[in-house]
Amino acid sequence: MKKQDLIEKNPIRHLKGESDAKESSRMGLVMARPGVGKTALLVQIALDSLLNDKQVVHVSVGQSLDKTKLWYDDMFKDIAEGCKLDKAGEIHDAIMRNRMIITFNESTFNQAKLEERLHDLVQQNVIKPSCMVVDGFDFARTDRAALEGMRGLASAMDLQIWFSAVCNESADQQSAAGVPAPCKGVEDLFNTVVLLQPVSQSDCIDLRILKGSAAVSKCGKLLKLDPMTFMIREDCK
Amino acid sequence: MRDITKVRNIGISAHIDSGKTTLTERILFYTQRIHAIHEVRGKDGVGAKMDSMELERERGITICSAATYCDWKDHAINIIDTPGHVDFTIEVERALRVLDGAVLILCSVGGVQSQSITVNRQMTRYRVPRVAFINKCDRTGANPDKVIKQLRDKLGLNAVPIQVPMGLEGEMQGLIDLVRMKAVYFDGENGDKIRVEEIPAKYKEECDIRREEMLDAVSMFSDELMEAVLEGTPSEEMIMAAIRKGTLDLELTPVMMGTAYKNKGVQLLLDAVVSYLPCPTDVENFALDLDHEEAEVKVSNISSDPLLALAFKLEDGRYGQLTYVRTYQGTLKKGDSIVNVRTGKKAKVGRLVRMHSDDMEEIDEAGSGDIVALFGIDCASGDTFTSGGDYNFSMTSMHVPEPVISLSITPVDNKAQDNMSKALNRFTKEDPTFKTYVDTETMETIISGMGELHLDVYVERMKREYKAEVTVGAPQVAYRETITQRAEFNYTHKKQTGGSGQFGRVAGFLEPLEEGEYEFVDKIVGGSVPREYIPSCDKGFQKCLDKGALIGAHVTGVRCTIIDGASHAVDSSDIAFQLAAIGGFKEAYGKAKPVIMEPIMKVAAEGPSEFQGSIMGSLNQRRGIIIGTNEEEAYTVIEAEVPLSEMFGYSTDLRSLTQGKAEFTMEFATYRQVPKSVAEELIVKAQKKDKK
Numbered sequence: 001m002k003k004q005d006l007i008e009k010n011p012i013r014h015l016k017g018e019s020d021a022k023e024s025s026r027m028g029l030v031m032a033r034p035g036v037g038k039t040a041l042l043v044q045i046a047l048d049s050l051l052n053d054k055q056v057v058h059v060s061v062g063q064s065l066d067k068t069k070l071w072y073d074d075m076f077k078d079i080a081e082g083c084k085l086d087k088a089g090e091i092h093d094a095i096m097r098n099r100m101i102i103t104f105n106e107s108t109f110n111q112a113k114l115e116e117r118l119h120d121l122v123q124q125n126v127i128k129p130s131c132m133v134v135d136g137f138d139f140a141r142t143d144r145a146a147l148e149g150m151r152g153l154a155s156a157m158d159l160q161i162w163f164s165a166v167c168n169e170s171a172d173q174q175s176a177a178g179v180p181a182p183c184k185g186v187e188d189l190f191n192t193v194v195l196l197q198p199v200s201q202s203d204c205i206d207l208r209i210l211k212g213s214a215a216v217s218k219c220g221k222l223l224k225l226d227p228m229t230f231m232i233r234e235d236c237k
Numbered sequence: 238m239r240d241i242t243k244v245r246n247i248g249i250s251a252h253i254d255s256g257k258t259t260l261t262e263r264i265l266f267y268t269q270r271i272h273a274i275h276e277v278r279g280k281d282g283v284g285a286k287m288d289s290m291e292l293e294r295e296r297g298i299t300i301c302s303a304a305t306y307c308d309w310k311d312h313a314i315n316i317i318d319t320p321g322h323v324d325f326t327i328e329v330e331r332a333l334r335v336l337d338g339a340v341l342i343l344c345s346v347g348g349v350q351s352q353s354i355t356v357n358r359q360m361t362r363y364r365v366p367r368v369a370f371i372n373k374c375d376r377t378g379a380n381p382d383k384v385i386k387q388l389r390d391k392l393g394l395n396a397v398p399i400q401v402p403m404g405l406e407g408e409m410q411g412l413i414d415l416v417r418m419k420a421v422y423f424d425g426e427n428g429d430k431i432r433v434e435e436i437p438a439k440y441k442e443e444c445d446i447r448r449e450e451m452l453d454a455v456s457m458f459s460d461e462l463m464e465a466v467l468e469g470t471p472s473e474e475m476i477m478a479a480i481r482k483g484t485l486d487l488e489l490t491p492v493m494m495g496t497a498y499k500n501k502g503v504q505l506l507l508d509a510v511v512s513y514l515p516c517p518t519d520v521e522n523f524a525l526d527l528d529h530e531e532a533e534v535k536v537s538n539i540s541s542d543p544l545l546a547l548a549f550k551l552e553d554g555r556y557g558q559l560t561y562v563r564t565y566q567g568t569l570k571k572g573d574s575i576v577n578v579r580t581g582k583k584a585k586v587g588r589l590v591r592m593h594s595d596d597m598e599e600i601d602e603a604g605s606g607d608i609v610a611l612f613g614i615d616c617a618s619g620d621t622f623t624s625g626g627d628y629n630f631s632m633t634s635m636h637v638p639e640p641v642i643s644l645s646i647t648p649v650d651n652k653a654q655d656n657m658s659k660a661l662n663r664f665t666k667e668d669p670t671f672k673t674y675v676d677t678e679t680m681e682t683i684i685s686g687m688g689e690l691h692l693d694v695y696v697e698r699m700k701r702e703y704k705a706e707v708t709v710g711a712p713q714v715a716y717r718e719t720i721t722q723r724a725e726f727n728y729t730h731k732k733q734t735g736g737s738g739q740f741g742r743v744a745g746f747l748e749p750l751e752e753g754e755y756e757f758v759d760k761i762v763g764g765s766v767p768r769e770y771i772p773s774c775d776k777g778f779q780k781c782l783d784k785g786a787l788i789g790a791h792v793t794g795v796r797c798t799i800i801d802g803a804s805h806a807v808d809s810s811d812i813a814f815q816l817a818a819i820g821g822f823k824e825a826y827g828k829a830k831p832v833i834m835e836p837i838m839k840v841a842a843e844g845p846s847e848f849q850g851s852i853m854g855s856l857n858q859r860r861g862i863i864i865g866t867n868e869e870e871a872y873t874v875i876e877a878e879v880p881l882s883e884m885f886g887y888s889t890d891l892r893s894l895t896q897g898k899a900e901f902t903m904e905f906a907t908y909r910q911v912p913k914s915v916a917e918e919l920i921v922k923a924q925k926k927d928k929k
Contacts, residue, residue, distance in 0.1 A: 058865075065865045065876055093909070101865030105390070108868050117866070120850035126857050 005083065007051050025155040027189060028162040028212075031180060032196035037205060037230065038164035041196060042133040043075045044230040045162050049131040050095040057121070057129040059114060060103045061136035068101050068135075075230075082229040100127050106138070111146045115153055122157075133162045139182040147189050167195070178210050187211060196225075203227060241538065241606050242516045246563070248317045248332050248365070250356050251342035256372045260342060260497040260506075261305070261316060267429060267504055268307035268314070304550070304561050304608050306591045306598075312511045315608040333359055335549045335563040335608065338484075338514030339367040340506065345379035345405075345494070349387040350843065350900070357392045364520070366484045368513055369396060370506050371494040379405045381494050390869070394490040397454045399480065400505070401447050402494050403440060412495060412502050413440060415448045416476050421505060428500025452476070458483040477512055484513045485520075517606025522565050524621075524630040534630065536565040540604040543567050544575060544624040547632040548616050551667045560611045561592070565632065567624060569609065570602040576625035577616050583625065588612040617666050640672050641836040641881055641905050643685035644692055645710035656705035657682070664695055671695060685715065687905065689885065714882040715836060716919065717908055718785030719794040720829035723748040726821035729803070730813055738808035741766075741817035743774055745799035747825045755782055758798040766802035770814040774799055777818025786826050787833055787916075788923035797822065833916045836881040839906040841874055842891065844899025849873045851894050859883035860912075878906055 028045075032038045046056045060068045073092075080088035102117055121127050154161050167180035175184035179193055187193055192212035199206050207223040223232055251257045305316045317332045333339070339360055343349060360367055369388060371381045381402060388396035401413040403420060411422040413436055420437060424430040436444055452471060456463040459479035465471040483489030493509055495502015523533040524545055536545055544567030552559040562569070569575070571589050576582070590597040592610045603609040616622075621631040648654040661673045661684070671691070673684045686692045689712060699705040727744035743766065750756055757775040766774065778797045785792040802817075840861065842852050846868060852875055853863055861879035884903060891899050911919070 065867050065874075069864065097862050100863055103865060103867040105869060113868075117849070121853070124850050124854035124857060126853050126863055 007048065025158055026160050026191040027151060027154055028160070028192040028194070029183060029187075029190045030162065030164045030194055030196065031167040031183065031210075032164075033168075034166055036196045036198055037227070038166075038196065039071060039135050040075060040230050041194075041207075042135050042162055042164050043071050046099065046131060046133050047072070047075065047079070047095075050098055051091075053095075053098070054130045055098040055127050056100070057118065057127065057132045058099060058101045059132060059134045060101060061109045061134070061138070062106045063103060063136060065101055065103050068103065072096070072099065079229045079231065082226070082231070098127070100129070106136075111149045111153075115149070118153070118157065129157075129159060131160050131162070133164075135164050137163050137165065139163075139165045139186075144186055144189075147186055151189055163190075178208075198227075205230075241518055241540070241604060243312045244516055244606050245312060245314045245510055245514055246317070246335065246337045246517065246606070246608055247314060247510055247514055248336040248339040249342060250333075250339050250360070251353065256344065256497050257342050260370070260372060260503065263497045263500065263503045264316065264507060265305065265307060266427065267507065268309050304592050304610070306608075309507045309511060313607075314507075314510060317608075332549070333363045333365055335547060336363075336365055337517055337520045337606075338510070339365045340510065341367045341369045341490075343369060343371050343384050343388070344376075345371045345374045345381055345384055346376050348380075348384045349391045354391060354841075357394070361487070364487060366487055366513075366515055366520075367490055368484065368506075368509050369394075369490050369492045370502075371492065372497055374402055374405055374494050374501070375407065375409050375496040375499045377406055381405075381492075385492055387869070388490065388492065395454065395483075395488060396490045396492050397451055397480075398447065398492040398494070399451060399509075400493050400502070401440065401444055403437070409496065409499070409501060412493075412505060413444050414505065415444065415451050416473055416480075418444065418448065423501045423504070428503070431504055454489070455479045455483060458486070458489065481513045485515050522632075524565065524632055526630055538566055538605050540566075540568045542605075543626075543628045544569060544573075544622065545628075545630055545632070546575070546622045548611075548614075548618055548620045548622065551616075551618050551663075558613065558615075559592075560614045560616060561608065562611060562622065563608045564603055564605050566605045568602055568604050569607075569611075571600075574625065575622045577614075578621040578623055578629065578631050579617075580620075582615075584614050584616075584622075586611060586614075617669075619669060639715075639905075640670060640685035640687060641715050641838075642688060642692065643683050643713045643715055644696075645676070645679070645681040645683050645713075646696065646707040647681060647710075649706045649708060653705045653707060656703040657699060657707060660699045660703040660705050664698070681710070688903070712885060714880075716788060716790040716911075717834040718787050718790045718792045718831050719834055720747055720749050720792075720826065720831050722830045724825040724828035724830075726825035727801075728817055728821035728824050730817035730820055732813075733808060738805070739810060739813040739816070740805035740808035741770070741810075741813035742803040743799050743814065743817045743821045744801040745797065745821065747822065747829050748796050748798070749829075750794045750796040754793040754795075755779065756796040758796060760798055760800045761802065765804070766799065766814070767804055767809070770804065770809065770811065771799075773811045773814035774802075774818040777815035778822055780815070781819055781822040781826070785831060786823065787831050788919050789927075790833065792831075793834075833911045833919055834908040835911045835915075837878050837906050837909045838881050838884060838903040840877050840879050840884070840901055840903045842877070842899055842901035843872060843874045844891075844895050846873045848895040848899055849875065852891065852899060853877075855887075855890060855894055859887070860915075879903075880909075880911070881905075 030038050030041050046058055049056045058068060076092055079085070080092070085091065100121065104113070150161060153159065165183050167183070175187055178195070179187045180195070183193070190211065193210040195208045195210055197206045197208065204224045205227050207225055225232060249257050249261055307314050307316065317336060341353070341357065341360075343353060371384050373379065374381060381398070385396050385398055388394045399415050401415060403410045403413060411420060413420050418436065419433050420435065420440070422432040422434065424432050452466050455476060456466050456479060459475065459482060462471055462475045462479045465475055480489065480491050484491060491509060491513055493502060493506050495506065497503055518538045522536045524536050526534050544564065546562045546564040546567070546569060548560045548562050550561040552561070569586060569589060571586055573586050574583050575586060577584065588611070589600050589603060590610050590612070591600050597610070600609065623630060646657070648657045661682070664671050665673055671684065671686045673682065675681070676683050684692060684695065686695070692712070696707065696709055699707060723746055725746040727742075729742040730739060732739040745760070755778075757778060759771050761771065782792045782795070784790075840856065842856065844852055849866060853866070856863060856875065856877045856879060859879050860883050861877040863875065863877045865876055867874045867876075887901065891901055
């Protein structure tokens, strides 16, 4: 399999934002209960940008640098093996140059600091990202203003930003579109919101698109993902 | 014979400047091995006892790990003083191999720095149980709580304080022992009079809370303690047993504190070493059975079993060559004959001594688990000794990294020349990462090692200890060449004009080898190359590996296969086939798309967050790939992979960029292909050099 095939099988191809949103500065949100695969999907989204020769910043709150790096290495290995990618080693070395990981402690993280770091990076000519994934952002303790700040950052830097959030799924905590707490009040700030759910007694994970159109998807608002590679499963297309 | 459960082999490991040598000095004082205290950078010109090398005294750092022995409360403690700089990693790793437990020293102000992370990783690799000691609590800005948090966050240790300091900085009066719930004071000029009293009222509340926390963490390791805690009656013995269990399982790191310089807390640390760190039988060590394909066999630790001892350090002291050994089983007796497993040579144990840095004490025998030194035994470090006979075991071979940097050295006169060879001979035996050879073209002596500082120290030692004055060339990076695709050759070597002729033809191909340096495959069928000349072909190929065609660097990762050839009844010879193989290799090498590889270092730079941008910029300029950054309060750690060739002089640059507030460590990571532009430069340079 070639690099191009990998790009096509990435679930992000199926996640268009709302029709009027600019692709390059959209915000996306991945929600799931703990342990389902939020980080995996974020890494997958980042890998997609990397495979398209774009630069990515991965912000990890509360996880160590080594662990985050491992996510990428493992994920890439699974994908490369699962899809029998040619020249995997070379591609790996090449794309990882375009990735930069910034880790924060839970207590030291805030939006202003992140913005400062990003500006530093661009100014020092270290990296000019077109995609940023933010893992471990605590939505329960964040106010709307911080998220609006991120939105501003996204359009100012021409950056698409993907967040992950842990959800609690009790029915009364949901918004009309089905976006669970703690994000139900801020869903309007995101162009795309997806929910990951494990399917019992089946070896795939459901990706439900709660917000944003599924323009190119042939299977509507529900995608089936392979739990190992987080690629779209062939059989459900 | 000594009771083996009362032996502790411990290391003291830490960041430079966290006061390791001072602490060791105090330990020796309190255990009455020495009778006066000297400071590391002492005004009295005597210097601390453990830093026995002059150079270390001058720089205030510890380079070689001397083994020292002392007694504390009926227990025998062997202390290995380990170096703290990453360039001497092999010394640290070798010391860790023979230790059963370690004390991790941290500065209460500096906390966990990048160096401690490296050392901690090494300890985890060798499964060394450890206790932590937060030193320098008397310094301004001391904050043990911060350090404990860093132990948890940065090192991932389950750090549990078992003491509370009574006052910090200049106000420090003593410590409160949370196990016994007593306040401990250190009286007398040298803090050697210990006074135990009730906890002062103003600390009572804090101590109750801390003890509660400690019991919570510790009772995870003992059901008995858990029940006793619920009933409210945990005994001292129960708590100590549980801490010991957690520590030995590497699940818990008890944290102590104090200040060695101001003589506080050292005796309690010694108590903890005895109570919580393992004795030789508590840890599992493995030997390799050489008769059964190096299968791992657990050593018995029984003194009456056949001998198994590891030489882990050589030293050329003023009393002749000293070999430090650790026995893993059996007994080492004066007058016994022992066998060096590597060479198969027999040797007789002449003098057996227990070392105390520079002085020593003669002994007659050393039981299993002990660390002693031998005189007059010829061996390299890492050799295993056994009692001989059929007992063919070796202690695990230690992982030795390849050198990544080299320099040429030229002696200034004839006398220096002699001394230099003596010194080099000694150093290469002592340190497996330090290598030396003579460049056949320039006739210069080249030394190679793991980093700039590593080589610097040896050059200095040559001057001081051997009076060998040398001039040093610019450091050279150890580049390598390798091939990236398969290529065929079919080469005939023919010289049949006059005299005895030479004839040989070989055909085959070169191909990239994923792992390993070189492989020779013989696929000749039907005897087109006579059997006796096959090794000649192998030899010929190997000769080509020394100097690649691109820049004359060492060639690695090549598999040479021969499939056909021809010979002549009279004119074929060993040399003819060697030359044919060399010709074949050269023919195919150019077609096999050769590339240059360079050593890549994993660099961790750490400094105040405001400098993060400029540090990243500086690494970026040096062709570094920044892997990521990690923010901790006001500090940021930046991890990057940078080619070694770009790292020369970085410490100066980094200091001037950050007003001296940042530091970095680097470790060899991997070899990677150099970018095209750099490769071209290197090739041009190599060609110019050839022309000269």
